[in-house]
Amino acid sequence: MKKVCFIIPYFGKFPNYFQLFLQSCEKNADYQWLIFTDDNTKFNYPQNVKRILMNFKDLQSLINEKFDFQVSLETPRKLCDYKPAYGYIFENYLSNYEYWGHCDTDIIVGNLNNFLPPLLTENYDKIFTLGHFIIYKNNHENNRRFMGKVKGRLLYKESFTNKKITTFDETYGNDENVNTVFLKNEGKVFQDDYSFNTKLDESFFIRTKYNPNKKKYENAFQSSKLVLGWDNSGLFTIYNAKDELIQKKVMYVHLQQRQMKINADLQYNKPFIIIPNSFYSVERLPKNIKEFRKLKKKTLNFQKIRIFIKWKWFGLKKKLLKLYKF
DSSP states (O other): OOEEHHHHHOOOOOTTTTTHHHHHHHHHTTTTEEEEESSSOOOOTTTEEEEOOOOOHHHHHHHHHTTTOOOOOOGGGGGGGGGGHHHHHHHGTTEEEEEEEOOOOSEOOOOGGGGGGHHTTTTOOOOOOOOTTEEESSSTTTGGGGGGTTTTTTTHHHHOOOSEEEEEESOSHHHOHHHHHHHHHOEEEEOOOOOOOTTOOOSSSSEEEEEEETEEEEEEEOOOEEEEETTTTTEEEEEETTTTEEEESSSSSTTTTTTOOEEEEEOOTOOOOEEEEEEEESOOOOHHHHHHSSOOOOOOHHHHHHHHHHHHHHHHHHHHHHHHHH
């Protein structure tokens, strides 16, 4: 049996840094990725990442065949609610794996073997709670546990028949999600957050960590001069602490909704640095504070302004739709 197979249905064009995502997957040879997509761009897919070309209409049909009710899946964005069901929907692809998982493509993966092996031996039914990276035990019972009742309600059915996104896949602002279903139906869940989840509305990197006890996100670390670095050994946060170079291992970074630039001189399969809005290559990650000081740590970045405008426009659009009852 192999360790983990990650399932990613993705329709439309991949992020401009998708090749870097693939590069980070390649160094995790013990893990497999299956990507179902209609994007036929000629990326360099490593051996442990398999692309399966499929159009969105075919996936809609596949998912509808798995349920005895009409599901609501009008756009690919709604797929986030179906993530907990991938072990059931794609079970024909998963027979050789002890675990299956799902992850997003707006991440860069570190060395998973620095983090996952202890968790994979603790007999968890579900590992992690945030939709950008979750792992499930792969067996018949567990792949159907998302269908369990909570106080007489079938939360998955309520989500799958709702046109709106309900965030059924993760613990985000409510208890009507798959994590609640597992906990209420004898599922053993590991709820700590190992991600470097970048705070959405800041122009520099702030790690925001989900606290399952308080059911909210908390700022776990921030530094206007922090960068992340990737090489063949993994992914690291790199920063200056009182003239001492600090490097810490990271399981993965989630670059949610960030417009990232690819420097023209970036060379694939080389070490690279991640700053809040771009990637660039280096010969090696810094070994001392002198080398760190030479790194470019930021460029002109309008993330905070862009997100502010986006939220304002989203709020205005909701008011207009309500006013005119569209």
